Amino acid sequence: METAILLISCPDRKGILAEVTGFIAKNGGNILHADQHIDFQSSTFFMRIEWELDGFLLPKEKIEEAFRPIAEKFGMDYQLHFSSEVKNVAIFVSRYDHCLYDLLYRFKAGELPGNLKLVISNHTDLQPVVEMFGIPFYYFPKNRENKLSVEEREIELLEREGIDLVVLARYMQILSDRFVNRFRNRIINIHHSFLPAFVGAKPYHRAYQRGVKIIGATSHYVTEELDQGPIIEQDVVRVSHRDSVEDMIRKGRDLEKIVLSRAVKWHLENKILVYDNKTVIFN
Amino acid sequence: METAILLISCPDRKGILAEVTGFIAKNGGNILHADQHIDFQSSTFFMRIEWELDGFLLPKEKIEEAFRPIAEKFGMDYQLHFSSEVKNVAIFVSRYDHCLYDLLYRFKAGELPGNLKLVISNHTDLQPVVEMFGIPFYYFPKNRENKLSVEEREIELLEREGIDLVVLARYMQILSDRFVNRFRNRIINIHHSFLPAFVGAKPYHRAYQRGVKIIGATSHYVTEELDQGPIIEQDVVRVSHRDSVEDMIRKGRDLEKIVLSRAVKWHLENKILVYDNKTVIFN
Amino acid sequence: METAILLISCPDRKGILAEVTGFIAKNGGNILHADQHIDFQSSTFFMRIEWELDGFLLPKEKIEEAFRPIAEKFGMDYQLHFSSEVKNVAIFVSRYDHCLYDLLYRFKAGELPGNLKLVISNHTDLQPVVEMFGIPFYYFPKNRENKLSVEEREIELLEREGIDLVVLARYMQILSDRFVNRFRNRIINIHHSFLPAFVGAKPYHRAYQRGVKIIGATSHYVTEELDQGPIIEQDVVRVSHRDSVEDMIRKGRDLEKIVLSRAVKWHLENKILVYDNKTVIFN
């Protein structure tokens, strides 16, 4: 069953919901999900609405055109997606394999509604794992000197393969502003701390040092500022004085896997809207 | 700022959302919250929509009449509430005081948007506590013989005081079917287990006996069948072999307080719809 | 660094701890972990103590003999393990692959200190997965008629391979009493509910039907009674009216993986004592 999905944000005012749902009803659409949110601080309206295309009077390729007058009337930012348009995904990885395995399994099992096209790494360690799952592996060694030129080739590959989403599955390299800007709100990173605590390197070591009683993991869209992008999902697990740094790292791996995979899933289902460096998650 | 709230359930079909939001828009209403849900198994549509009355073209007392044709067209069950109509609440309690204190505090602090009118107990132990908070206390001793006649007098009192919601804050008596039926979906109980585990008496003792690693608490609407009513909220806490029954009881008290108070809050905010012995929570 | 581990249970009385730690100290042992617990209801003493073998005056093979008088004096049940003795593990699986993948990864990554020797299944579906990880796969088709004789052959294989622990990774067959008895407290199952809620088949469907707000998973040792064995670990995740049965199944998979792997880890680390159909977890 194919569906259409509208993601909308605009200044809040009267009548938006009636106009959007009226548009769908008038064209015979059967709404499956409708979720709206108003940020009262900034007076901004957000919406995700999904309806069946079967029986809808407008053909797919005419919907956007037909909707545009409403979008213009309310000054909407909007995205129109179709469930049939599966996003292409690239995973970036260095040497840690837990998130990679987890994602490979979830794509293979059909849990993540995307098309995993390729894996890129700055090391060859995980090539056998990736190929075991039948996914093309690309090796792009990086150092301080070649970083920007290598990124050029990576971007070229991503564009050639039509990549919609880049997942940094514990990729131990910082992407350039140019790269980030090229894939704005389409790069998801997993940070192994409960942000904004422990931004940057070695968060488990610092959590151990600080003596926290709970550790966390955070998935977020990548922006130019390290670990400062819009947070998509977080989760936590209890630790105690009995847990060494190694125990924290081990417990944290399970968090990282789950927190990253939820973010990837919601992104692929078009359930995330970014605004003001924050996310609205329609789930 | 006064608001109107519509709670709707009806068979799902095309156009409901457009019709309801169109009704509000046409009358100049500014929607603050709109949340809908479709149960695809039973093909049932649920909705909670809240809009400002300030600037709404229909006077409060005309809204229901104006909305009725839409309700009839779609075969809706609906409730129309106004934020200005604060519900009257009665608490029933026996001898345990933790949920009572918690609710007394929350009502006093303004956390719960209701009017706590009175407390009823089958014991006098907690009379000083209740009166310390300035709330009328009624003592209705019960035994097997007088139970039904005492309930009659309780119902009489509740009706005289215009009670909309009865909260059983660890009330150790089972209400008769007649009582339950009189306040259908308006009696909230806290059960000190993670239902459906440990229905009935002494759940912490049985949890200890079974060796569970997590205990829970459940708030639910009371029905004729013991601990079988629609679940409103649940929460849990970890236990280990180190926890005695007494430790579980102590840890459980904090759960019970929170789980009960959330349910009371949502009910008072008209955020709960009951169907098929389950709840839809619009929060 | 090799260590010795003593797991002890006995009637509680004065002097046990002094005697056991005195035994280790007298022989020059450096204690790394010592954890004791007294069940005051049954007046039972439990202990796990781990010390370095390096520098210990008794050779490994003499420790048990030297300790026996103490064990006899206090009427101890005890187990003596060495960290160098890695347990042999067999996984039983049917068609669901999420727990299998998870365990295969964890063994491969060295997270689980055991020797995964083989996988047994009553279907061939997961043979490629198992072999992808380089683990021997055995296919034992079962039906009502051949069940007991097939089990004989399974037990034979397990004994030939020196299997210490059997992990049922969503194995959809009930083991006979004979099998269970043969591997008493050495078969770990994952049940996809928060036991004792939803014992038996289709727990997610029943959780959906009951309208619970939290679902869980439980790992336990297998006993003759279905889903009644000693609980090792449980964990939970929130659900709402928005979650379909399929959503619950999906969310539950992540619970099942984590809850099962924790139990396997603790078992392999000799951190579990079973008594009175419950577990003491020294972690």
Place this chain on the structure above:
Amino acid sequence: METAILLISCPDRKGILAEVTGFIAKNGGNILHADQHIDFQSSTFFMRIEWELDGFLLPKEKIEEAFRPIAEKFGMDYQLHFSSEVKNVAIFVSRYDHCLYDLLYRFKAGELPGNLKLVISNHTDLQPVVEMFGIPFYYFPKNRENKLSVEEREIELLEREGIDLVVLARYMQILSDRFVNRFRNRIINIHHSFLPAFVGAKPYHRAYQRGVKIIGATSHYVTEELDQGPIIEQDVVRVSHRDSVEDMIRKGRDLEKIVLSRAVKWHLENKILVYDNKTVIFN
């Protein structure tokens, strides 16, 4: 049943456990709880051991003297407590009343094994609440000029009343180094964030601004550096884009109450050891 409790920390070496438990056994003591921990990074040994005084051959007042040679042999820091010595507690509060009510209730209900002697505030708002519970209330208005001299008078009062523990129940004043030093590891504060995130003022506002998906609360011993003291306990609750700052504050209140009361309970039960700006919690 009266018990003795030893809290010990010292450089780790062989034989400590045997010597301590031997001391208790030799004198006929019945050990109820024994919990030890070794920090392998710093090679430090920690222990809490509790035994019955009934039947113990040494009279209470002789125990410390008898134990001292062992303490000296191993270079121990140690504390000897008796369950009969109930600690005296003072609560400091400003205008927020949720933690205050919660503590007042828990002391009254016997959940917290301490003697709540008095409440100090820099405002008179909560005087009626405190007196409703029959606890003496002291009003010490503070401003920038008089702060140190007022603190002198507070310390004088605390000393006169024999206060062992100061609980800052959302006390909106920073204590001077002199005060902190006077009650080293005996002042517990509740900070309304998941430390080390959002140190300092308005953490909920900053959590909202940052768009976190989970908020927390932290109880800790107060040191000279703001919100940098040893963390005792933390807990968290989920939030979403739907939660306003006010919702976070409301949800946070329940966290603060629980996280603070757990810390107070453990302190009163002599279950906390502080080292290296961290805590070992023997629970």
